[in-house]
Amino acid sequence: MENLKNHATAAEEFIKDEPRTDWHDETLWFVRQKRDLAAHTLPEWEELREWGSQIKNHTLSNLDEYLENFETNAQANGIKIHWAKDAEEHNQIIHKIITDNKFEKIVKSKSMLTEECHLNEFLIQKGIAVVDTDLGERIVQFRNEAPSHIVLPAIHLKKQDVSETFHKHLNTEKGNNDPQYLTEAARQHLRNHFVESELAITGVNFAVAETGGFVVCTNEGNADMGVNTAKIHIACMGMEKIIPKAEHLAVFLRLLTRSATGQPITTYSSHFNKPRPGQEMHIVIVDNGRSRQLGRADFRNSLKCIRCAACFNTCPVYRRSGGHSYHTAVAGPIGSILSPNLDMRANADLPFASTLCGSCSNVCPVKIDIHEQLWKWRQVLVNEGYVTTTKKIGMGGMAMVFAHPRLYRLLGSIGRKTIKWFPFFVNNKLNPWYKQRDMPEAPKESFRDWFKKQQK
Amino acid sequence: MSSRAEILAKVKQNKPTLVPLPNIDFNDLITYPDLITQFISVVEKIGGAVFLYPTEEDLAKNISLEPNETYNINTLNMSEAEKLSLSKVHSLDLERVHTAYFRGKLGVAENGSIWLDEEAMVNRVLPIICEHLVLVLDKNLIVPTMHHAYQNIDVSKTGYGTFLAGPSKTADIEQSLVIGAHGPRSLKVCLIG
Numbered sequence A: 001m002e003n004l005k006n007h008a009t010a011a012e013e014f015i016k017d018e019p020r021t022d023w024h025d026e027t028l029w030f031v032r033q034k035r036d037l038a039a040h041t042l043p044e045w046e047e048l049r050e051w052g053s054q055i056k057n058h059t060l061s062n063l064d065e066y067l068e069n070f071e072t073n074a075q076a077n078g079i080k081i082h083w084a085k086d087a088e089e090h091n092q093i094i095h096k097i098i099t100d101n102k103f104e105k106i107v108k109s110k111s112m113l114t115e116e117c118h119l120n121e122f123l124i125q126k127g128i129a130v131v132d133t134d135l136g137e138r139i140v141q142f143r144n145e146a147p148s149h150i151v152l153p154a155i156h157l158k159k160q161d162v163s164e165t166f167h168k169h170l171n172t173e174k175g176n177n178d179p180q181y182l183t184e185a186a187r188q189h190l191r192n193h194f195v196e197s198e199l200a201i202t203g204v205n206f207a208v209a210e211t212g213g214f215v216v217c218t219n220e221g222n223a224d225m226g227v228n229t230a231k232i233h234i235a236c237m238g239m240e241k242i243i244p245k246a247e248h249l250a251v252f253l254r255l256l257t258r259s260a261t262g263q264p265i266t267t268y269s270s271h272f273n274k275p276r277p278g279q280e281m282h283i284v285i286v287d288n289g290r291s292r293q294l295g296r297a298d299f300r301n302s303l304k305c306i307r308c309a310a311c312f313n314t315c316p317v318y319r320r321s322g323g324h325s326y327h328t329a330v331a332g333p334i335g336s337i338l339s340p341n342l343d344m345r346a347n348a349d350l351p352f353a354s355t356l357c358g359s360c361s362n363v364c365p366v367k368i369d370i371h372e373q374l375w376k377w378r379q380v381l382v383n384e385g386y387v388t389t390t391k392k393i394g395m396g397g398m399a400m401v402f403a404h405p406r407l408y409r410l411l412g413s414i415g416r417k418t419i420k421w422f423p424f425f426v427n428n429k430l431n432p433w434y435k436q437r438d439m440p441e442a443p444k445e446s447f448r449d450w451f452k453k454q455q456k
Numbered sequence B: 001m002s003s004r005a006e007i008l009a010k011v012k013q014n015k016p017t018l019v020p021l022p023n024i025d026f027n028d029l030i031t032y033p034d035l036i037t038q039f040i041s042v043v044e045k046i047g048g049a050v051f052l053y054p055t056e057e058d059l060a061k062n063i064s065l066e067p068n069e070t071y072n073i074n075t076l077n078m079s080e081a082e083k084l085s086l087s088k089v090h091s092l093d094l095e096r097v098h099t100a101y102f103r104g105k106l107g108v109a110e111n112g113s114i115w116l117d118e119e120a121m122v123n124r125v126l127p128i129i130c131e132h133l134v135l136v137l138d139k140n141l142i143v144p145t146m147h148h149a150y151q152n153i154d155v156s157k158t159g160y161g162t163f164l165a166g167p168s169k170t171a172d173i174e175q176s177l178v179i180g181a182h183g184p185r186s187l188k189v190c191l192i193g
């Protein structure tokens, strides 16, 4: 799988196709608008976000006890619990369950954790093929690509691309781009895998300490279909997926899909508590750097994330650079604050892939201060020596500007004049944002100037 | 040290000072002038169809009029023995099921979902593998929001249960909505009362 090293270079590649970039941008903005409409149907929306945020804060402040609670209750329900300190151990646990049972027919529904751990690649190297059953994930799997978005895995593709891919792999009619026809082809193809599957892997949206059960949300029904036909169900969860009580699910299920796609809830919000008779159920609880992130006061609340992708859809940089330019399993603003924790050197570019406009923090259903963390990561990365000179200059300048509000006002007005008079000066090589980007047209007066005039 | 012990020790060491859980005040939640109207409008918006029957007998009459040539499974009035044998049927044999009928335990007005637990499903794969799904629900079992839903049902009482909202769907190809992804291609909700 391609691993493009640097966000800026990869983004440059993405935006070469201008109509496609525009389409990507507009489509995701449309999803963002659907989120707004859904949020506005609930007068308690802001309070709901606050509850979500506080439940997560509370859980993180007592995480070890909730994890142990969850384990005890899940085991009492007949579920087997495994603990993995990193991606390697996670993959090995799953591999062992597969080989112990000599299974060959394995299906997997969407799990960003298994992407983070590169489970598919690990198993392929051992000669084991896993079939991804989410439609978008199946499409990118056929194309040997990674998902470009955590909720909409194939959002970087057009229907013509899907049609070509299906023609090649599923023998669909050449040139038939009808989404209905293509979806039907995938349904038939995956049905065969489902009814014969021996082992099903799923992610976990929420794990409830009090009940020892967990919830998986899908629209397609692929998780339920896979699990309920297979002899073994393995659910993979990052340890931050815990919530204290079942009643808290109300808060998160209300927030999740409204934030993600604007739907009031996913088609299936399935609660798994016990294996069915004759079935085995396993849960792999994964750390992989999360306990370290928990110890970083500035960054720990990134662990509150419920993976709704609202911050992706609203982000002007994500929308115009595409998910693959982030070169990590979780892209977008949240990926940019999670990934440096996993590998500072490899992901040092990501906190810079942002305009710090703050839109991500405004839409986040659990109130993560994403843009502030992006800013703080920049400082950490510079101090640790992971950042190249151009970015340092840009950033040093910004640090000064933000620290001195009066300077900001002055520079703001200079900025406006500079763009008007000397566009080449701002659009120079020292401004890493310029390449392929049109600088915005300068407003004639700043809000503050305008406001002051209105007061007179 | 086992990974379990290692992870828990690190978490314990790194976790911040304990902060309290919020108090979820039900007085702040949305209220609907008419729960049933709200419920019906959301079900229709998410791709389901709603039918009203004054009594359970009216529904039964209607079901009996349906053409018989298709393979349908009606769990509504099954005997315990029938349920036991259905619970053991393999997915390969359920793949041909045209329509399956289930009785929902609760409906949620804010999102049009219906709670189905394992007892109602009889066989876990049936509500997802059937081509068309019919859910029967007593009108009086509709609550305003998910908060009320969790107050009314104890999810831990069942091995498996789902809030089911509309037919299965996907928009993974260019964001075009297609109904009938992996699960049922249609959902009928029959409200009784």
Ligand code: SF4
Binding pocket: A259, A304, A305, A306, A307, A308, A309, A310, A311, A312, A334, A360, A363, A364, A365, A366, A367, A368, A370
């Ligand atoms: S950071 Fe917030 S907005 Fe972004 S995916 Fe996570 S929960 Fe959603």
